[in-house]
Amino acid sequence: MRLPVAITETGALYVPGGGGASELSVKRAWWNQVFDERHHRRLPWLKLVDWFEWRKHEPEVGATVDWTATRDRQVRRAFAAALPDWLRFAPGSPRGEYRAVDEG
Numbered sequence: 385m386r387l388p389v390a391i392t393e394t395g396a397l398y399v400p401g402g403g404g405a406s407e408l409s410v411k412r413a414w415w416n417q418v419f420d421e422r423h424h425r426r427l428p429w430l431k432l433v434d435w436f437e438w439r440k441h442e443p444e445v446g447a448t449v450d451w452t453a454t455r456d457r458q459v460r461r462a463f464a465a466a467l468p469d470w471l472r473f474a475p476g477s478p479r480g481e482y483r484a485v486d487e488g
Contacts, residue, residue: 386429391418394433394434395436408456408459412466436451437453437454439451
């Protein structure tokens with residue numbers, strides 16, 4: 385028997401104004417890897433993925449990093465649309481709310 389496994393913190397390193405690919409491109413590439421169907425099939429004991437939902441200064445890069453997936457409307461909508469059907473949510477979780485959130 386395998387014990388449940390959690391990814392307790394994940395996110396895509398995006399530095400606003402840092403050049404390179406767009407925020408959505410960087411973050412979409414990351415969550416596509418995290419949500420890959422092959423992981424679900426090969427790692428059925430993976431029971432939790434916790435997105436690091438912070439925008440903060442990171443001394444390692446000497447800049448503010450936006451780790452969030454729900455802060456920007458366009459990114460949030462794309463993230464919600466990418467949530468795979470095989471993903472399970474805790475009772476009362478915001479899966480449906482992610483799809484409905486539309487801040488002005």
